[in-house]
Amino acid sequence: MPTTDEGEDCANEWNASAHDQEVRPSRLVAIASACARLHHHRLQQGCLYGKHIFVGRRAEPGFLYAESDVRFDDLEKLCRGASRERDGA
Numbered sequence: 001m002p003t004t005d006e007g008e009d010c011a012n013e014w015n016a017s018a019h020d021q022e023v024r025p026s027r028l029v030a031i032a033s034a035c036a037r038l039h040h041h042r043l044q045q046g047c048l049y050g051k052h053i054f055v056g057r058r059a060e061p062g063f064l065y066a067e068s069d070v071r072f073d074d075l076e077k078l079c080r081g082a083s084r085e086r087d088g089a
Contacts, residue, residue, distance in 0.1 A: 011053035023063060027055050030065035037067065044081040047074050 011031065031053060038045060045052070056069040 009055060009057055011050040011055060023058065023065065026063070026065040030055065030067050030070050033067040034070040034072070038072075038078075039081065042081045043078050045072060045075070046077045046079060048072075 035045075035048070052073040054071040054073065055065065058065070058069075
C-alpha cells in the first residue's frame with residue numbers, strides 16, 4: 001500500500017479495502033472539505049486522482065477525520081480556476 005513517511009495511506013488503497021468501513025464516511029467528508037477549501041480559493045488540481053490524495057492512518061475505532069488529516073500530492077499541477085470577476089463575465 002503506498003504510504004508517506006508520516007503514516008498516511010493513498011486514497012486509492014484504503015478505498016479498495018473493506019477493513020475500515022466505519023471510518024469511510026469520515027474520511028470522505030475530510031477529503032471533500034479539503035477539496036472545497038481549494039475551490040473556495042479558486043484553485044483547481046488538474047490531476048485529482050486517488051493516488052494523489054493521502055489520508056492519515058488511524059487505528060482508534062470511532063475516530064473522526066478532519067480536513068487537516070488530508071494531504072495532496074502533485075500540487076505543482078495546481079492552477080487558478082475560472083471566476084466571473086477575473087474573466088469579465
